[in-house]
Amino acid sequence: MINHVIKTWKHHASLQLATLVVLIAGFTVITGVLTVSNNLYRILTLWGESMQMSVYLSETATIENTSAIEKFLGDSGKVDKVRLVTKDEALNQFRDQMASYAPDILKDKDLLRFIPASFQFGLNKNISIQDQLKVMQEITASVSGMAGVEEVSYGQDWVKSYGAIVNTLAWMGAAFVLVILLSAAFVMSNSIHSSIEQRREEIEVLELIGATRAHIRLPYIFEGALLGGTSSVLALGFSYGLFSATKNYLSGQIAFLQLAGHIEFIQPGFILMVVGFAIGIGALASYLCVRRINDGWAASQSLIEGH
Amino acid sequence: MINLSHIYKTYTGPVHALKNVDLKIDKGEFVFLTGPSGAGKTTLFKMLSAYDRASSGSIDVAGYNLMGITPKDIPHFRRRIGVIYQDFKLLKDRTIFENVAMPLIVRGDRPQQIQRRVSEVLENVGLFSKAQQLPDFISGGEQQRTAIARALVHQPGLLIADEPTGNLDPELSEDIMDLLDRVCAQGTTVFVATHDHDMVKRRKRRTLQIKDGQIVGDLR
Numbered sequence: 001m002i003n004h005v006i007k008t009w010k011h012h013a014s015l016q017l018a019t020l021v022v023l024i025a026g027f028t029v030i031t032g033v034l035t036v037s038n039n040l041y042r043i044l045t046l047w048g049e050s051m052q053m054s055v056y057l058s059e060t061a062t063i064e065n066t067s068a069i070e071k072f073l074g075d076s077g078k079v080d081k082v083r084l085v086t087k088d089e090a091l092n093q094f095r096d097q098m099a100s101y102a103p104d105i106l107k108d109k110d111l112l113r114f115i116p117a118s119f120q121f122g123l124n125k126n127i128s129i130q131d132q133l134k135v136m137q138e139i140t141a142s143v144s145g146m147a148g149v150e151e152v153s154y155g156q157d158w159v160k161s162y163g164a165i166v167n168t169l170a171w172m173g174a175a176f177v178l179v180i181l182l183s184a185a186f187v188m189s190n191s192i193h194s195s196i197e198q199r200r201e202e203i204e205v206l207e208l209i210g211a212t213r214a215h216i217r218l219p220y221i222f223e224g225a226l227l228g229g230t231s232s233v234l235a236l237g238f239s240y241g242l243f244s245a246t247k248n249y250l251s252g253q254i255a256f257l258q259l260a261g262h263i264e265f266i267q268p269g270f271i272l273m274v275v276g277f278a279i280g281i282g283a284l285a286s287y288l289c290v291r292r293i294n295d296g297w298a299a300s301q302s303l304i305e306g307h
Numbered sequence: 308m309i310n311l312s313h314i315y316k317t318y319t320g321p322v323h324a325l326k327n328v329d330l331k332i333d334k335g336e337f338v339f340l341t342g343p344s345g346a347g348k349t350t351l352f353k354m355l356s357a358y359d360r361a362s363s364g365s366i367d368v369a370g371y372n373l374m375g376i377t378p379k380d381i382p383h384f385r386r387r388i389g390v391i392y393q394d395f396k397l398l399k400d401r402t403i404f405e406n407v408a409m410p411l412i413v414r415g416d417r418p419q420q421i422q423r424r425v426s427e428v429l430e431n432v433g434l435f436s437k438a439q440q441l442p443d444f445i446s447g448g449e450q451q452r453t454a455i456a457r458a459l460v461h462q463p464g465l466l467i468a469d470e471p472t473g474n475l476d477p478e479l480s481e482d483i484m485d486l487l488d489r490v491c492a493q494g495t496t497v498f499v500a501t502h503d504h505d506m507v508k509r510r511k512r513r514t515l516q517i518k519d520g521q522i523v524g525d526l527r
Contacts, residue, residue, distance in 0.1 A: 007400055007401070008400075010400070011399070011400035012400075201396075201398075202398055202400075204396075205396050205397075205398055206409070206413070207381075207382070207385075208356075208358065208385060208390065208392075208396065209385065209386075209409050209410045209413060209457070210382045210383070210384075210385035210386035210410060210413055210414070211382060211409075211413040212382045212413070213378075213382075215413055295378065296378040296381040296382075297359070297360065297381075299358050299359070300353070300358060300359035300360065
């Protein structure tokens with residue numbers, strides 16, 4: 001089979017090269033789309049991790065009420081880093097933040113009296129970004145009814161918008177990746193199909209001298225798989241080069257966004273998936289094309305089709 | 308060895324390439340097929356070699372019913388016959404040796420056997436010195452001899468030759484016909500289409516005549 005591949009490259013170099021270039025382009029697009037969508041998701045997740053919830057305690061909240069709320073939050077398994085901010089701490093924070101903007105407000109003792117104690121916490125990291133809004137709403141519903149709770153806040157409007165954006169992007173991303181995958185598969189299988197079609201005579205002659213289906217098809221299937229595998233590896237290398245250049249640009253030109261530290265190339269699992277997909281599509285396209293020609297009567301098909 | 312009954316081959320048009328052909332050739336016979344261009348010689352050979360399918364009738368060749376042959380059986384049938392095609396059908400990306408070796412490779416012969424047998428046949432057709440050449444770098448006559456060598460290499464029970472000496476000079480044509488005679492003497496049935504009436508007369512073999520898709524003469 002290796003001999004078959006060497007001979008094919010030796011005698012149909014330009015055709016094979018053209019096929020390889022088309023396949024590399026196809027897999028570069030696939031890898032690029034996977035990298036971009038993966039990093040977009042990572043960045044959105046980072047934003048999600050920085051989301052905070054606050055449970056404000058009422059003036060009348062007792063120590064028992066506070067403990068019960070803390071226990072409930074701790075036992076829920078949905079939240080992380082629960083921290084009690086006492087009235088004094090809240091006041092100090094407020095002073096620190098407002099001192100330079102409105103020094104007069106700090107003198108208003110009545111106003112400062114209304115700053116409540118609260119529990120501050122983030123969501124557990126295991127909760128997916130699509131589920132964050134739902135979980136926040138559930139926590140709000142459960143905690144709001146507890147004794148000693150004045151109000152629950154998590155920036156409801158912003159979280160709703162964020163959740164909608166994440167869901168839309170997730171659906172659009174999945175649809176886009178699917179369209180790109182199908183298009184790439186179509187282009188690649190056509191390219192392999194055309195490569196084999198041009199060597200139709202070889203299949204005809206092999207049939208006429210009594211070669212079995214396996215004898216005829218296996219070398220082509222192997223060749224298709226090898227072509228797919230090679231092109232995907234080259235495309236991954238090319239994509240990694242592009243990724244590195246982009247990352248360098250992000251850390252140099254727009255460093256203030258602090259994105260470079262958070263973006264990464266596709267995971268090893270995805271890399272294996274791309275290579276596996278490439279080998280599979282190469283082998284499948286070759287098989288389907290050879291099977292269509294190699295029906296036992298390839299030479300007479302040529303008479304009919306006028307090849 | 309060959310038994311054809313009421314064979315018709317009709318192409319779209321309709322064009323009747325073969326009309327009600329009946330034919331019987333016994334094992335070990337040497338038979339010529341003559342007729343003008345377009346008479347149906349090549350079409351008849353295509354039916355006999357399972358290159359193409361007849362429109363109707365029955366074809367039995369080398370123990371296979373070609374009208375009802377399954378795709379799985381086609382390669383096995385083709386391994387039992389040798390065919391010399393008018394257009395040679397050589398693979399241009401393989402050497403003369405590799406082209407001739409193909410019937411043995413697909414049969415699964417051992418490399419040493421292939422080496423020995425291919426060398427022997429190439430010697431017989433006078434192409435041993437060109438074994439490593441590609442078809443495009445040898446003459447038309449040499450390509451024809453390569454096609455003959457490939458048809459003989461696996462010692463088929465039936466040899467079908469469509470104008471096997473068409474591109475050869477008279478002396479080489481006689482050598483090739485002598486070779487086919489020897490092959491026949493060893494038990495192979497030989498069926499040869501030719502335009503060369505002088506050669507047919509000299510060889511004094513059974514001769515079938517075809518005209519307008521019909522067998523019009525059978526001289527023994």
